[in-house]
Amino acid sequence: MNAVLTDWNIARRQIVGNAVSIGFAVAMYGVSFGALGTTTGLTIPQTMALSLLMFTGASQFTIVSTLASGGTALTAVIASWLMGTRNAAYSMRMTPILKASGAGRLVAVQLTIDESTAMGLAQDETAFEGRASRLAFWSTGLSVYLLWNLATFIGAISVSAIGDPKSFGLDAAIAAGLFALVWPQIKSRTDLSVAFGGALIALALTPIVPPGIPVLAAALVSVIVGWATSRRLS
Amino acid sequence: MMWFAVLAGAAGCYALKFVGSVIPAHILEQPTVKKIVLLLPISLLSALVAVQTFATSQSLVVDARVPALAAATVALRFKTPFILVVLIAAATAAALRYFGLAV
Known part of the structure:
Protein backbone atom coordinates (compact mmCIF):
# COMPACT_ATOMS: atom_id res chain seq x y z
CA MET A 1 0.00 0.00 0.00
CA ASN A 2 2.75 2.43 1.00
CA ALA A 3 4.75 1.47 -2.06
CA VAL A 4 1.74 2.23 -4.26
CA LEU A 5 1.28 5.60 -2.58
CA THR A 6 4.95 6.47 -3.05
CA ASP A 7 4.81 5.42 -6.70
CA TRP A 8 1.76 7.57 -7.18
CA ASN A 9 3.45 10.55 -5.55
CA ILE A 10 6.41 10.20 -7.91
CA ALA A 11 4.18 9.71 -10.95
CA ARG A 12 2.00 12.63 -9.92
CA ARG A 13 4.91 15.00 -9.55
CA GLN A 14 6.31 13.95 -12.91
CA ILE A 15 2.97 14.36 -14.70
CA VAL A 16 2.30 17.81 -13.23
CA GLY A 17 5.88 18.89 -14.00
CA ASN A 18 5.50 17.86 -17.63
CA ALA A 19 2.10 19.55 -17.81
CA VAL A 20 3.53 22.84 -16.59
CA SER A 21 6.43 22.71 -19.07
CA ILE A 22 3.99 22.09 -21.92
CA GLY A 23 2.02 25.10 -20.68
CA PHE A 24 5.09 27.34 -20.81
CA ALA A 25 6.16 26.14 -24.28
CA VAL A 26 2.68 26.70 -25.71
CA ALA A 27 2.39 30.06 -23.93
CA MET A 28 5.25 31.47 -26.01
CA TYR A 29 2.91 31.10 -28.97
CA GLY A 30 0.15 32.69 -26.93
CA VAL A 31 2.24 35.88 -26.85
CA SER A 32 2.54 35.71 -30.65
CA PHE A 33 -1.19 35.14 -30.92
CA GLY A 34 -2.03 38.10 -28.71
CA ALA A 35 0.27 40.36 -30.72
CA LEU A 36 -1.12 39.05 -34.03
CA GLY A 37 -4.70 39.66 -32.88
CA THR A 38 -4.25 43.28 -31.91
CA THR A 39 -1.99 44.15 -34.87
CA THR A 40 -4.46 42.80 -37.41
CA GLY A 41 -7.45 44.81 -36.26
CA LEU A 42 -8.98 42.96 -33.33
CA THR A 43 -9.47 44.80 -30.06
CA ILE A 44 -7.87 43.50 -26.85
CA PRO A 45 -11.24 42.13 -25.57
CA GLN A 46 -11.83 40.35 -28.91
CA THR A 47 -8.36 38.81 -28.87
CA MET A 48 -8.86 37.70 -25.26
CA ALA A 49 -12.31 36.31 -26.06
CA LEU A 50 -10.73 34.01 -28.62
CA SER A 51 -8.25 32.58 -26.12
CA LEU A 52 -10.81 32.31 -23.32
CA LEU A 53 -13.75 30.98 -25.31
CA MET A 54 -12.42 29.34 -28.44
CA PHE A 55 -9.28 27.97 -26.75
CA THR A 56 -7.86 25.89 -29.55
CA GLY A 57 -4.69 27.45 -30.93
CA ALA A 58 -4.90 26.36 -34.55
CA SER A 59 -8.47 27.68 -34.91
CA GLN A 60 -7.50 30.96 -33.25
CA PHE A 61 -4.55 31.60 -35.57
CA THR A 62 -6.72 30.62 -38.54
CA ILE A 63 -9.62 32.96 -37.76
CA VAL A 64 -7.30 35.91 -37.13
CA SER A 65 -5.16 35.41 -40.21
CA THR A 66 -8.20 34.82 -42.44
CA LEU A 67 -9.72 38.10 -41.26
CA ALA A 68 -6.36 39.86 -41.63
CA SER A 69 -5.90 38.66 -45.21
CA GLY A 70 -9.23 40.18 -46.19
CA GLY A 71 -11.44 37.10 -45.84
CA THR A 72 -15.09 37.61 -44.92
CA ALA A 73 -16.26 36.97 -41.35
CA LEU A 74 -18.13 33.88 -42.55
CA THR A 75 -15.09 32.38 -44.29
CA ALA A 76 -12.99 33.02 -41.20
CA VAL A 77 -15.57 31.39 -38.93
CA ILE A 78 -15.88 28.29 -41.11
CA ALA A 79 -12.10 27.98 -41.40
CA SER A 80 -11.80 28.06 -37.60
CA TRP A 81 -14.46 25.34 -37.26
CA LEU A 82 -12.62 23.17 -39.76
CA MET A 83 -9.44 23.50 -37.69
CA GLY A 84 -11.35 22.61 -34.53
CA THR A 85 -12.97 19.47 -35.93
CA ARG A 86 -10.23 17.16 -34.71
CA ASN A 87 -11.14 18.11 -31.14
CA ALA A 88 -14.43 16.22 -31.62
CA ALA A 89 -12.44 13.03 -32.17
CA TYR A 90 -10.34 13.79 -29.10
CA SER A 91 -13.36 14.22 -26.82
CA MET A 92 -14.85 10.96 -28.15
CA ARG A 93 -11.68 9.21 -27.02
CA MET A 94 -11.20 11.11 -23.76
CA THR A 95 -14.75 11.21 -22.34
CA PRO A 96 -14.87 7.55 -21.21
CA ILE A 97 -11.41 7.90 -19.64
CA LEU A 98 -12.21 11.13 -17.78
CA LYS A 99 -15.56 9.97 -16.34
CA ALA A 100 -16.41 13.61 -15.53
CA SER A 101 -19.99 14.73 -14.94
CA GLY A 102 -21.95 17.94 -14.63
CA ALA A 103 -19.95 21.17 -14.70
CA GLY A 104 -16.69 19.20 -14.64
CA ARG A 105 -17.65 17.64 -17.94
CA LEU A 106 -18.37 21.00 -19.56
CA VAL A 107 -14.96 22.27 -18.38
CA ALA A 108 -13.24 19.08 -19.60
CA VAL A 109 -14.86 19.65 -23.02
CA GLN A 110 -13.36 23.13 -23.21
CA LEU A 111 -9.91 21.83 -22.21
CA THR A 112 -9.92 19.12 -24.90
CA ILE A 113 -7.09 20.14 -27.26
CA ASP A 114 -4.04 18.52 -28.88
CA GLU A 115 -1.77 18.85 -25.84
CA SER A 116 -4.17 17.69 -23.11
CA THR A 117 -5.35 14.72 -25.19
CA ALA A 118 -1.82 13.70 -26.14
CA MET A 119 -0.70 13.89 -22.50
CA GLY A 120 -3.73 11.95 -21.28
CA LEU A 121 -3.22 9.19 -23.83
CA ALA A 122 0.55 9.03 -23.32
CA GLN A 123 -0.06 7.53 -19.85
CA ASP A 124 -0.88 3.89 -19.25
CA GLU A 125 -4.69 3.96 -19.20
CA THR A 126 -4.83 1.38 -16.41
CA ALA A 127 -2.12 2.97 -14.24
CA PHE A 128 -3.34 3.94 -10.75
CA GLU A 129 -6.89 3.01 -11.79
CA GLY A 130 -6.88 5.60 -14.56
CA ARG A 131 -5.78 8.41 -12.27
CA ALA A 132 -2.55 8.95 -14.24
CA SER A 133 -4.45 9.56 -17.50
CA ARG A 134 -6.97 11.82 -15.82
CA LEU A 135 -4.35 13.86 -13.96
CA ALA A 136 -2.30 14.21 -17.16
CA PHE A 137 -5.31 15.51 -19.07
CA TRP A 138 -6.52 17.91 -16.38
CA SER A 139 -3.13 19.30 -15.36
CA THR A 140 -2.10 19.85 -18.98
CA GLY A 141 -5.46 21.35 -19.93
CA LEU A 142 -5.49 23.73 -16.97
CA SER A 143 -1.83 24.72 -17.23
CA VAL A 144 -2.18 25.45 -20.96
CA TYR A 145 -5.46 27.32 -20.38
CA LEU A 146 -4.03 29.59 -17.69
CA LEU A 147 -0.68 30.26 -19.34
CA TRP A 148 -2.13 30.60 -22.85
CA ASN A 149 -4.58 33.24 -21.69
CA LEU A 150 -2.00 35.09 -19.63
CA ALA A 151 0.35 35.03 -22.62
CA THR A 152 -2.37 36.22 -24.99
CA PHE A 153 -2.97 39.18 -22.72
CA ILE A 154 0.73 40.04 -22.55
CA GLY A 155 1.02 39.81 -26.34
CA ALA A 156 -2.15 41.82 -26.89
CA ILE A 157 -1.11 44.76 -24.72
CA SER A 158 2.56 44.86 -25.64
CA VAL A 159 2.86 44.41 -29.36
CA SER A 160 6.66 44.25 -29.28
CA ALA A 161 6.77 40.73 -27.94
CA ILE A 162 9.66 38.62 -26.68
CA GLY A 163 10.98 38.05 -30.18
CA ASP A 164 10.45 35.26 -32.65
CA PRO A 165 9.65 31.98 -30.82
CA LYS A 166 11.49 30.22 -33.66
CA SER A 167 14.85 31.67 -32.55
CA PHE A 168 14.41 29.70 -29.31
CA GLY A 169 13.59 26.57 -31.31
CA LEU A 170 10.08 26.57 -29.88
CA ASP A 171 8.46 25.40 -33.10
CA ALA A 172 10.67 22.31 -32.96
CA ALA A 173 10.04 21.96 -29.21
CA ILE A 174 6.28 21.81 -29.67
CA ALA A 175 6.53 19.29 -32.52
CA ALA A 176 8.98 17.18 -30.49
CA GLY A 177 6.76 17.41 -27.41
CA LEU A 178 3.76 16.07 -29.30
CA PHE A 179 5.96 13.44 -30.91
CA ALA A 180 7.17 12.29 -27.48
CA LEU A 181 3.52 11.97 -26.42
CA VAL A 182 2.47 10.01 -29.53
CA TRP A 183 5.45 7.65 -29.13
CA PRO A 184 4.10 5.65 -26.13
CA GLN A 185 0.68 5.38 -27.80
CA ILE A 186 2.15 3.26 -30.59
CA LYS A 187 1.93 -0.25 -29.19
CA SER A 188 1.34 -2.43 -32.24
CA ARG A 189 2.10 -2.74 -35.95
CA THR A 190 -1.40 -1.45 -36.65
CA ASP A 191 -0.77 1.66 -34.54
CA LEU A 192 2.52 2.23 -36.33
CA SER A 193 0.98 1.95 -39.79
CA VAL A 194 -1.82 4.33 -38.75
CA ALA A 195 0.77 6.85 -37.49
CA PHE A 196 2.83 6.66 -40.69
CA GLY A 197 -0.26 6.63 -42.90
CA GLY A 198 -1.66 9.70 -41.18
CA ALA A 199 1.63 11.58 -41.42
CA LEU A 200 2.06 10.73 -45.12
CA ILE A 201 -1.48 11.74 -46.09
CA ALA A 202 -1.13 15.05 -44.27
CA LEU A 203 2.20 15.83 -45.96
CA ALA A 204 0.94 14.77 -49.40
CA LEU A 205 -2.08 17.06 -49.08
CA THR A 206 -0.23 20.06 -47.59
CA PRO A 207 0.68 21.72 -50.93
CA ILE A 208 -2.74 21.18 -52.51
CA VAL A 209 -5.42 21.94 -49.92
CA PRO A 210 -5.83 24.78 -47.38
CA PRO A 211 -4.11 24.41 -43.98
CA GLY A 212 -6.15 22.38 -41.50
CA ILE A 213 -7.56 19.91 -43.99
CA PRO A 214 -4.37 17.78 -44.30
CA VAL A 215 -4.40 16.88 -40.58
CA LEU A 216 -8.15 16.27 -40.64
CA ALA A 217 -7.82 14.02 -43.71
CA ALA A 218 -5.42 11.81 -41.75
CA ALA A 219 -8.44 10.65 -39.74
CA LEU A 220 -9.43 8.62 -42.81
CA VAL A 221 -6.51 6.28 -42.13
CA SER A 222 -7.93 5.46 -38.69
CA VAL A 223 -11.40 4.92 -40.13
CA ILE A 224 -10.17 2.58 -42.88
CA VAL A 225 -7.69 0.63 -40.74
CA GLY A 226 -10.12 0.45 -37.78
CA TRP A 227 -12.91 -0.81 -40.00
CA ALA A 228 -10.70 -3.33 -41.81
CA THR A 229 -9.11 -4.79 -38.67
CA SER A 230 -12.37 -5.17 -36.75
CA ARG A 231 -13.95 -6.88 -39.78
CA ARG A 232 -11.06 -9.29 -40.01
CA LEU A 233 -11.52 -10.19 -36.34
CA SER A 234 -15.25 -10.90 -36.64
CA MET B 1 -18.77 42.14 -37.54
CA MET B 2 -15.55 41.23 -35.72
CA TRP B 3 -17.51 40.26 -32.62
CA PHE B 4 -19.78 38.09 -34.75
CA ALA B 5 -16.76 36.23 -36.13
CA VAL B 6 -15.15 35.85 -32.70
CA LEU B 7 -18.28 34.58 -30.96
CA ALA B 8 -19.59 32.38 -33.78
CA GLY B 9 -16.13 30.87 -34.23
CA ALA B 10 -15.80 30.18 -30.50
CA ALA B 11 -19.32 28.74 -30.21
CA GLY B 12 -18.70 26.36 -33.11
CA CYS B 13 -15.35 25.23 -31.74
CA TYR B 14 -16.91 24.50 -28.34
CA ALA B 15 -19.80 22.67 -30.02
CA LEU B 16 -17.33 20.45 -31.90
CA LYS B 17 -15.56 19.51 -28.67
CA PHE B 18 -18.95 18.94 -27.02
CA VAL B 19 -20.38 16.70 -29.76
CA GLY B 20 -17.62 14.17 -29.24
CA SER B 21 -18.41 13.96 -25.53
CA VAL B 22 -22.13 13.16 -25.86
CA ILE B 23 -21.99 10.23 -28.25
CA PRO B 24 -23.88 7.45 -26.42
CA ALA B 25 -21.72 4.73 -24.84
CA HIS B 26 -23.48 1.94 -26.73
CA ILE B 27 -22.37 3.44 -30.04
CA LEU B 28 -18.79 3.86 -28.83
CA GLU B 29 -18.81 0.28 -27.51
CA GLN B 30 -19.66 -1.11 -30.94
CA PRO B 31 -16.44 -2.99 -31.96
CA THR B 32 -15.78 -1.19 -35.26
CA VAL B 33 -16.49 2.25 -33.79
CA LYS B 34 -14.39 1.42 -30.75
CA LYS B 35 -11.41 0.42 -32.86
CA ILE B 36 -11.72 3.55 -35.02
CA VAL B 37 -11.99 5.88 -32.00
CA LEU B 38 -8.91 4.22 -30.44
CA LEU B 39 -6.94 4.87 -33.62
CA LEU B 40 -8.19 8.42 -34.32
CA PRO B 41 -5.84 10.36 -32.00
CA ILE B 42 -2.89 8.35 -33.34
CA SER B 43 -3.44 9.38 -36.97
CA LEU B 44 -4.43 12.96 -36.09
CA LEU B 45 -1.53 13.62 -33.71
CA SER B 46 0.99 11.91 -36.03
CA ALA B 47 -0.26 14.04 -38.91
CA LEU B 48 0.06 17.11 -36.72
CA VAL B 49 3.66 16.24 -35.81
CA ALA B 50 4.48 15.69 -39.51
CA VAL B 51 2.94 19.02 -40.51
CA GLN B 52 4.62 20.87 -37.64
CA THR B 53 7.96 19.38 -38.72
CA PHE B 54 7.84 19.72 -42.51
CA ALA B 55 5.24 22.34 -43.43
CA THR B 56 5.46 26.11 -43.58
CA SER B 57 1.93 27.21 -44.47
CA GLN B 58 1.37 25.32 -47.74
CA SER B 59 4.88 24.32 -48.71
CA LEU B 60 6.97 21.40 -47.55
CA VAL B 61 10.40 22.44 -46.34
Whole structure:
Protein backbone atom coordinates (compact mmCIF):
# COMPACT_ATOMS: atom_id res chain seq x y z
CA MET A 1 0.00 0.00 0.00
CA ASN A 2 2.75 2.43 1.00
CA ALA A 3 4.75 1.47 -2.06
CA VAL A 4 1.74 2.23 -4.26
CA LEU A 5 1.28 5.60 -2.58
CA THR A 6 4.95 6.47 -3.05
CA ASP A 7 4.81 5.42 -6.70
CA TRP A 8 1.76 7.57 -7.18
CA ASN A 9 3.45 10.55 -5.55
CA ILE A 10 6.41 10.20 -7.91
CA ALA A 11 4.18 9.71 -10.95
CA ARG A 12 2.00 12.63 -9.92
CA ARG A 13 4.91 15.00 -9.55
CA GLN A 14 6.31 13.95 -12.91
CA ILE A 15 2.97 14.36 -14.70
CA VAL A 16 2.30 17.81 -13.23
CA GLY A 17 5.88 18.89 -14.00
CA ASN A 18 5.50 17.86 -17.63
CA ALA A 19 2.10 19.55 -17.81
CA VAL A 20 3.53 22.84 -16.59
CA SER A 21 6.43 22.71 -19.07
CA ILE A 22 3.99 22.09 -21.92
CA GLY A 23 2.02 25.10 -20.68
CA PHE A 24 5.09 27.34 -20.81
CA ALA A 25 6.16 26.14 -24.28
CA VAL A 26 2.68 26.70 -25.71
CA ALA A 27 2.39 30.06 -23.93
CA MET A 28 5.25 31.47 -26.01
CA TYR A 29 2.91 31.10 -28.97
CA GLY A 30 0.15 32.69 -26.93
CA VAL A 31 2.24 35.88 -26.85
CA SER A 32 2.54 35.71 -30.65
CA PHE A 33 -1.19 35.14 -30.92
CA GLY A 34 -2.03 38.10 -28.71
CA ALA A 35 0.27 40.36 -30.72
CA LEU A 36 -1.12 39.05 -34.03
CA GLY A 37 -4.70 39.66 -32.88
CA THR A 38 -4.25 43.28 -31.91
CA THR A 39 -1.99 44.15 -34.87
CA THR A 40 -4.46 42.80 -37.41
CA GLY A 41 -7.45 44.81 -36.26
CA LEU A 42 -8.98 42.96 -33.33
CA THR A 43 -9.47 44.80 -30.06
CA ILE A 44 -7.87 43.50 -26.85
CA PRO A 45 -11.24 42.13 -25.57
CA GLN A 46 -11.83 40.35 -28.91
CA THR A 47 -8.36 38.81 -28.87
CA MET A 48 -8.86 37.70 -25.26
CA ALA A 49 -12.31 36.31 -26.06
CA LEU A 50 -10.73 34.01 -28.62
CA SER A 51 -8.25 32.58 -26.12
CA LEU A 52 -10.81 32.31 -23.32
CA LEU A 53 -13.75 30.98 -25.31
CA MET A 54 -12.42 29.34 -28.44
CA PHE A 55 -9.28 27.97 -26.75
CA THR A 56 -7.86 25.89 -29.55
CA GLY A 57 -4.69 27.45 -30.93
CA ALA A 58 -4.90 26.36 -34.55
CA SER A 59 -8.47 27.68 -34.91
CA GLN A 60 -7.50 30.96 -33.25
CA PHE A 61 -4.55 31.60 -35.57
CA THR A 62 -6.72 30.62 -38.54
CA ILE A 63 -9.62 32.96 -37.76
CA VAL A 64 -7.30 35.91 -37.13
CA SER A 65 -5.16 35.41 -40.21
CA THR A 66 -8.20 34.82 -42.44
CA LEU A 67 -9.72 38.10 -41.26
CA ALA A 68 -6.36 39.86 -41.63
CA SER A 69 -5.90 38.66 -45.21
CA GLY A 70 -9.23 40.18 -46.19
CA GLY A 71 -11.44 37.10 -45.84
CA THR A 72 -15.09 37.61 -44.92
CA ALA A 73 -16.26 36.97 -41.35
CA LEU A 74 -18.13 33.88 -42.55
CA THR A 75 -15.09 32.38 -44.29
CA ALA A 76 -12.99 33.02 -41.20
CA VAL A 77 -15.57 31.39 -38.93
CA ILE A 78 -15.88 28.29 -41.11
CA ALA A 79 -12.10 27.98 -41.40
CA SER A 80 -11.80 28.06 -37.60
CA TRP A 81 -14.46 25.34 -37.26
CA LEU A 82 -12.62 23.17 -39.76
CA MET A 83 -9.44 23.50 -37.69
CA GLY A 84 -11.35 22.61 -34.53
CA THR A 85 -12.97 19.47 -35.93
CA ARG A 86 -10.23 17.16 -34.71
CA ASN A 87 -11.14 18.11 -31.14
CA ALA A 88 -14.43 16.22 -31.62
CA ALA A 89 -12.44 13.03 -32.17
CA TYR A 90 -10.34 13.79 -29.10
CA SER A 91 -13.36 14.22 -26.82
CA MET A 92 -14.85 10.96 -28.15
CA ARG A 93 -11.68 9.21 -27.02
CA MET A 94 -11.20 11.11 -23.76
CA THR A 95 -14.75 11.21 -22.34
CA PRO A 96 -14.87 7.55 -21.21
CA ILE A 97 -11.41 7.90 -19.64
CA LEU A 98 -12.21 11.13 -17.78
CA LYS A 99 -15.56 9.97 -16.34
CA ALA A 100 -16.41 13.61 -15.53
CA SER A 101 -19.99 14.73 -14.94
CA GLY A 102 -21.95 17.94 -14.63
CA ALA A 103 -19.95 21.17 -14.70
CA GLY A 104 -16.69 19.20 -14.64
CA ARG A 105 -17.65 17.64 -17.94
CA LEU A 106 -18.37 21.00 -19.56
CA VAL A 107 -14.96 22.27 -18.38
CA ALA A 108 -13.24 19.08 -19.60
CA VAL A 109 -14.86 19.65 -23.02
CA GLN A 110 -13.36 23.13 -23.21
CA LEU A 111 -9.91 21.83 -22.21
CA THR A 112 -9.92 19.12 -24.90
CA ILE A 113 -7.09 20.14 -27.26
CA ASP A 114 -4.04 18.52 -28.88
CA GLU A 115 -1.77 18.85 -25.84
CA SER A 116 -4.17 17.69 -23.11
CA THR A 117 -5.35 14.72 -25.19
CA ALA A 118 -1.82 13.70 -26.14
CA MET A 119 -0.70 13.89 -22.50
CA GLY A 120 -3.73 11.95 -21.28
CA LEU A 121 -3.22 9.19 -23.83
CA ALA A 122 0.55 9.03 -23.32
CA GLN A 123 -0.06 7.53 -19.85
CA ASP A 124 -0.88 3.89 -19.25
CA GLU A 125 -4.69 3.96 -19.20
CA THR A 126 -4.83 1.38 -16.41
CA ALA A 127 -2.12 2.97 -14.24
CA PHE A 128 -3.34 3.94 -10.75
CA GLU A 129 -6.89 3.01 -11.79
CA GLY A 130 -6.88 5.60 -14.56
CA ARG A 131 -5.78 8.41 -12.27
CA ALA A 132 -2.55 8.95 -14.24
CA SER A 133 -4.45 9.56 -17.50
CA ARG A 134 -6.97 11.82 -15.82
CA LEU A 135 -4.35 13.86 -13.96
CA ALA A 136 -2.30 14.21 -17.16
CA PHE A 137 -5.31 15.51 -19.07
CA TRP A 138 -6.52 17.91 -16.38
CA SER A 139 -3.13 19.30 -15.36
CA THR A 140 -2.10 19.85 -18.98
CA GLY A 141 -5.46 21.35 -19.93
CA LEU A 142 -5.49 23.73 -16.97
CA SER A 143 -1.83 24.72 -17.23
CA VAL A 144 -2.18 25.45 -20.96
CA TYR A 145 -5.46 27.32 -20.38
CA LEU A 146 -4.03 29.59 -17.69
CA LEU A 147 -0.68 30.26 -19.34
CA TRP A 148 -2.13 30.60 -22.85
CA ASN A 149 -4.58 33.24 -21.69
CA LEU A 150 -2.00 35.09 -19.63
CA ALA A 151 0.35 35.03 -22.62
CA THR A 152 -2.37 36.22 -24.99
CA PHE A 153 -2.97 39.18 -22.72
CA ILE A 154 0.73 40.04 -22.55
CA GLY A 155 1.02 39.81 -26.34
CA ALA A 156 -2.15 41.82 -26.89
CA ILE A 157 -1.11 44.76 -24.72
CA SER A 158 2.56 44.86 -25.64
CA VAL A 159 2.86 44.41 -29.36
CA SER A 160 6.66 44.25 -29.28
CA ALA A 161 6.77 40.73 -27.94
CA ILE A 162 9.66 38.62 -26.68
CA GLY A 163 10.98 38.05 -30.18
CA ASP A 164 10.45 35.26 -32.65
CA PRO A 165 9.65 31.98 -30.82
CA LYS A 166 11.49 30.22 -33.66
CA SER A 167 14.85 31.67 -32.55
CA PHE A 168 14.41 29.70 -29.31
CA GLY A 169 13.59 26.57 -31.31
CA LEU A 170 10.08 26.57 -29.88
CA ASP A 171 8.46 25.40 -33.10
CA ALA A 172 10.67 22.31 -32.96
CA ALA A 173 10.04 21.96 -29.21
CA ILE A 174 6.28 21.81 -29.67
CA ALA A 175 6.53 19.29 -32.52
CA ALA A 176 8.98 17.18 -30.49
CA GLY A 177 6.76 17.41 -27.41
CA LEU A 178 3.76 16.07 -29.30
CA PHE A 179 5.96 13.44 -30.91
CA ALA A 180 7.17 12.29 -27.48
CA LEU A 181 3.52 11.97 -26.42
CA VAL A 182 2.47 10.01 -29.53
CA TRP A 183 5.45 7.65 -29.13
CA PRO A 184 4.10 5.65 -26.13
CA GLN A 185 0.68 5.38 -27.80
CA ILE A 186 2.15 3.26 -30.59
CA LYS A 187 1.93 -0.25 -29.19
CA SER A 188 1.34 -2.43 -32.24
CA ARG A 189 2.10 -2.74 -35.95
CA THR A 190 -1.40 -1.45 -36.65
CA ASP A 191 -0.77 1.66 -34.54
CA LEU A 192 2.52 2.23 -36.33
CA SER A 193 0.98 1.95 -39.79
CA VAL A 194 -1.82 4.33 -38.75
CA ALA A 195 0.77 6.85 -37.49
CA PHE A 196 2.83 6.66 -40.69
CA GLY A 197 -0.26 6.63 -42.90
CA GLY A 198 -1.66 9.70 -41.18
CA ALA A 199 1.63 11.58 -41.42
CA LEU A 200 2.06 10.73 -45.12
CA ILE A 201 -1.48 11.74 -46.09
CA ALA A 202 -1.13 15.05 -44.27
CA LEU A 203 2.20 15.83 -45.96
CA ALA A 204 0.94 14.77 -49.40
CA LEU A 205 -2.08 17.06 -49.08
CA THR A 206 -0.23 20.06 -47.59
CA PRO A 207 0.68 21.72 -50.93
CA ILE A 208 -2.74 21.18 -52.51
CA VAL A 209 -5.42 21.94 -49.92
CA PRO A 210 -5.83 24.78 -47.38
CA PRO A 211 -4.11 24.41 -43.98
CA GLY A 212 -6.15 22.38 -41.50
CA ILE A 213 -7.56 19.91 -43.99
CA PRO A 214 -4.37 17.78 -44.30
CA VAL A 215 -4.40 16.88 -40.58
CA LEU A 216 -8.15 16.27 -40.64
CA ALA A 217 -7.82 14.02 -43.71
CA ALA A 218 -5.42 11.81 -41.75
CA ALA A 219 -8.44 10.65 -39.74
CA LEU A 220 -9.43 8.62 -42.81
CA VAL A 221 -6.51 6.28 -42.13
CA SER A 222 -7.93 5.46 -38.69
CA VAL A 223 -11.40 4.92 -40.13
CA ILE A 224 -10.17 2.58 -42.88
CA VAL A 225 -7.69 0.63 -40.74
CA GLY A 226 -10.12 0.45 -37.78
CA TRP A 227 -12.91 -0.81 -40.00
CA ALA A 228 -10.70 -3.33 -41.81
CA THR A 229 -9.11 -4.79 -38.67
CA SER A 230 -12.37 -5.17 -36.75
CA ARG A 231 -13.95 -6.88 -39.78
CA ARG A 232 -11.06 -9.29 -40.01
CA LEU A 233 -11.52 -10.19 -36.34
CA SER A 234 -15.25 -10.90 -36.64
CA MET B 1 -18.77 42.14 -37.54
CA MET B 2 -15.55 41.23 -35.72
CA TRP B 3 -17.51 40.26 -32.62
CA PHE B 4 -19.78 38.09 -34.75
CA ALA B 5 -16.76 36.23 -36.13
CA VAL B 6 -15.15 35.85 -32.70
CA LEU B 7 -18.28 34.58 -30.96
CA ALA B 8 -19.59 32.38 -33.78
CA GLY B 9 -16.13 30.87 -34.23
CA ALA B 10 -15.80 30.18 -30.50
CA ALA B 11 -19.32 28.74 -30.21
CA GLY B 12 -18.70 26.36 -33.11
CA CYS B 13 -15.35 25.23 -31.74
CA TYR B 14 -16.91 24.50 -28.34
CA ALA B 15 -19.80 22.67 -30.02
CA LEU B 16 -17.33 20.45 -31.90
CA LYS B 17 -15.56 19.51 -28.67
CA PHE B 18 -18.95 18.94 -27.02
CA VAL B 19 -20.38 16.70 -29.76
CA GLY B 20 -17.62 14.17 -29.24
CA SER B 21 -18.41 13.96 -25.53
CA VAL B 22 -22.13 13.16 -25.86
CA ILE B 23 -21.99 10.23 -28.25
CA PRO B 24 -23.88 7.45 -26.42
CA ALA B 25 -21.72 4.73 -24.84
CA HIS B 26 -23.48 1.94 -26.73
CA ILE B 27 -22.37 3.44 -30.04
CA LEU B 28 -18.79 3.86 -28.83
CA GLU B 29 -18.81 0.28 -27.51
CA GLN B 30 -19.66 -1.11 -30.94
CA PRO B 31 -16.44 -2.99 -31.96
CA THR B 32 -15.78 -1.19 -35.26
CA VAL B 33 -16.49 2.25 -33.79
CA LYS B 34 -14.39 1.42 -30.75
CA LYS B 35 -11.41 0.42 -32.86
CA ILE B 36 -11.72 3.55 -35.02
CA VAL B 37 -11.99 5.88 -32.00
CA LEU B 38 -8.91 4.22 -30.44
CA LEU B 39 -6.94 4.87 -33.62
CA LEU B 40 -8.19 8.42 -34.32
CA PRO B 41 -5.84 10.36 -32.00
CA ILE B 42 -2.89 8.35 -33.34
CA SER B 43 -3.44 9.38 -36.97
CA LEU B 44 -4.43 12.96 -36.09
CA LEU B 45 -1.53 13.62 -33.71
CA SER B 46 0.99 11.91 -36.03
CA ALA B 47 -0.26 14.04 -38.91
CA LEU B 48 0.06 17.11 -36.72
CA VAL B 49 3.66 16.24 -35.81
CA ALA B 50 4.48 15.69 -39.51
CA VAL B 51 2.94 19.02 -40.51
CA GLN B 52 4.62 20.87 -37.64
CA THR B 53 7.96 19.38 -38.72
CA PHE B 54 7.84 19.72 -42.51
CA ALA B 55 5.24 22.34 -43.43
CA THR B 56 5.46 26.11 -43.58
CA SER B 57 1.93 27.21 -44.47
CA GLN B 58 1.37 25.32 -47.74
CA SER B 59 4.88 24.32 -48.71
CA LEU B 60 6.97 21.40 -47.55
CA VAL B 61 10.40 22.44 -46.34
CA VAL B 62 13.40 20.87 -44.63
CA ASP B 63 14.69 23.33 -42.05
CA ALA B 64 16.08 23.31 -38.49
CA ARG B 65 12.99 21.44 -37.26
CA VAL B 66 14.00 18.24 -39.10
CA PRO B 67 17.37 17.70 -37.36
CA ALA B 68 15.68 18.77 -34.10
CA LEU B 69 13.08 16.03 -34.47
CA ALA B 70 15.80 13.56 -35.45
CA ALA B 71 17.63 14.41 -32.21
CA ALA B 72 14.36 13.98 -30.30
CA THR B 73 13.87 10.55 -31.90
CA VAL B 74 17.32 9.42 -30.76
CA ALA B 75 16.57 10.74 -27.27
CA LEU B 76 13.25 8.85 -27.20
CA ARG B 77 14.98 5.62 -28.21
CA PHE B 78 17.15 5.98 -25.10
CA LYS B 79 14.03 6.49 -22.95
CA THR B 80 14.97 10.09 -22.15
CA PRO B 81 12.45 11.91 -19.89
CA PHE B 82 9.86 14.03 -21.68
CA ILE B 83 11.19 17.44 -20.65
CA LEU B 84 14.71 16.56 -21.83
CA VAL B 85 13.41 15.39 -25.21
CA VAL B 86 11.67 18.75 -25.66
CA LEU B 87 14.75 20.70 -24.55
CA ILE B 88 17.05 18.71 -26.86
CA ALA B 89 14.78 19.51 -29.82
CA ALA B 90 14.58 23.20 -28.91
CA ALA B 91 18.34 23.49 -28.36
CA THR B 92 19.13 21.73 -31.66
CA ALA B 93 16.88 24.01 -33.69
CA ALA B 94 17.94 27.16 -31.83
CA ALA B 95 21.66 26.35 -32.21
CA LEU B 96 21.39 25.54 -35.93
CA ARG B 97 19.58 28.82 -36.49
CA TYR B 98 21.93 30.86 -34.31
CA PHE B 99 24.98 29.64 -36.22
CA GLY B 100 23.23 30.12 -39.53
CA LEU B 101 23.38 26.42 -40.41
CA ALA B 102 19.65 26.14 -41.03
CA VAL B 103 16.61 28.39 -41.19
